[in-house]
Amino acid sequence: MALPFQCFYQCTWMFLLLTLSLTFAEGGKILVIPQDGSHWLSMRPVVEKLQQNGHEVVVVVPSTSLYMKPKEPQNYTVKVYPIPYGEEHLAVTLKSFVNAHFIEQSVLNIIITMYQSMLEVSRFFFTNCKSLLHNEDMMHYLRESKFDVVFTDPILMCGPIITEYLSVPSVYFLRGFPCGMDSEATQCPNPPSYVPRLFLNNSDSMTFAQRMKNMLVHMLEFVYCKPIFAQFEELAYEIFQKKVTATDLLSRGSVWLMRYDFVFEFPRPVMPNMVFIGGINCDQKKKLSQIFGYQPGL
Template sequence: MVRALTVPALGLLASLCLFSSEPVQAGKVLVMPVDGSHWLSMKILVEELSQRGHEMVVLVPETSVLIEKSGNYTTKSFRVPYTLAELNANLDHIRKHALERPPQLTDFIGNFANLMQFTEMQVKACEGLLYDESLMKSLRETGFDVLLTDPFLPCGSIIADSFSIPAVYFLRGLPCRLDEAAAQCPSPPSFIPRFFTGYTDKMTFPQR
C-alpha cells in the first residue's frame, strides 16, 4: 500500500523538477593558469566543466612543468623566453627551501630572490603571450564568455580586460588563510593540519 503510493509521488516530483527547471547553456571558457602546483587544483575544475559541456581552452606556455594536453580541453601554446631546465631548477629550489620544511631566518633572502625570479619568468611569459598578435587575434575572435584564471599573477586579468569579458579567480591557499576568512569556511586545526606541521588528514589525538 505504502509502496504503491510512493512510486507515483516520486514520479510526479521528478516530472515537476524536470519541467520547472530552466535550460542550461554551455559556454566558451578561456583558462589562464599558473604552472606548477597551482594547476593541479584548477585542472580538476577545468575537467569537470568540460564534462558538463563547456568548451574549455587552456593557454599553455611551450615550456611547462605540469600543464599537459588532454582530451577534456583544448590547449593553445605560446612561446616563453626560458628553458624547461631553468624553470625546473627555480621550482625545485622554492620547493626544497620554502615548502618542504619551515623556512629559517637565514633562508629569507634566498627564498625571496627565487620567488622574484619565478615571478619574473612568469611576467616574461605573459609578455610573450600578450605580444603574440596572431594568437591574441584568434582568441579574441573565438568570442569567449568568461576567463578562468589564477590571481597569483595578473596576466589573466589583463587578458580579460582586453577582451572585455568577466574573469573568475581560482586560488587555493592565500597567505594568512585569507581565502578561508573571505569564504567564511571553517578550518579547525584539529581536523585540517597546518602548513609545516608535517601532519596528514589522519592525526593522532596529541597531534589534534
C-alpha cells in the same frame, strides 16, 4: 568524503550560474588561463567537469611547463604559445624555489632566500605572460573567439590582465593572495589588529604583543609585495596605455572561488562573491574494508 564532493558540484554549478547567465540547454565558451604547479593540479578537474557539462573550454598554456603538458590526453582545447625558456631553465628555477623553503638555515637567511627565490619565480612567470601578450597570433585568436568568461588562477596577474584586455567577466580560482591583496581588491575589511597575517601562527584572539607583531608584518608586506607585482603593473601599462595597479586588476573579478575551508580558518569578514571550496582538493576514497570480522551495526 561526501561533503567535499557535494561542495565540488555545488560550486561548479554556482560558477556556471553566476558567470555564464545561460540557459540549461546552452553551453558557454570559457577561456582558461591557469597557473603552473599544484595550482593547475587543483584546477584541472574543474576544467574537465566544465567540458563534460557541454561547455567549450580553451586552455592557454606556455610551451614549457611543469604539469600543463599539451600532449596529455584531454577533452578540452589546448592552445600553446612559445616562451624563451626550456625545460632545464624551469627545473633550475623551481629547484631553487623549493630549496629556499626547505633547507635548514637561520631565520634571517630563510627570509632573504625565500624572498629572492620568490622574485626569481615571479620573473619567470612574468616572462611567460609577456610572451603571451606579445604573441600577435594568439591575442588575435583570443579577441576573435568571443569568450563568455575567463576562468583563471590570478596569483601572478596574467589572467586578470587578459580579462581586462578582452573585457569579459572573470572567475578566480585560488588558495589566497599575499599581503592581503584579495581583501583589498574586494574591499573586504581586513584589520591587522584582528586578522592574523600569514605565517605568524596567531589566532584571531591575539595579545597586545601579537597585535604589534601583526601590525609590523602588515607594514612589511608593502615592501615585500611591491617588487613582485610592479613588473606586471608595468606590463599592464604597456598594454592599456594607462596606469593600473595589481589591485585594480584584481578588483574586476566577478567570483572568487577560494580553495580553503572556512571551518579551518580563523573568523574574518568575507564578501558575497567569495565562495569557499576547500573540499575540491579532496579525492574520493574507497570505503574501509571490514577489519577482523567487524560489521557495522553489530
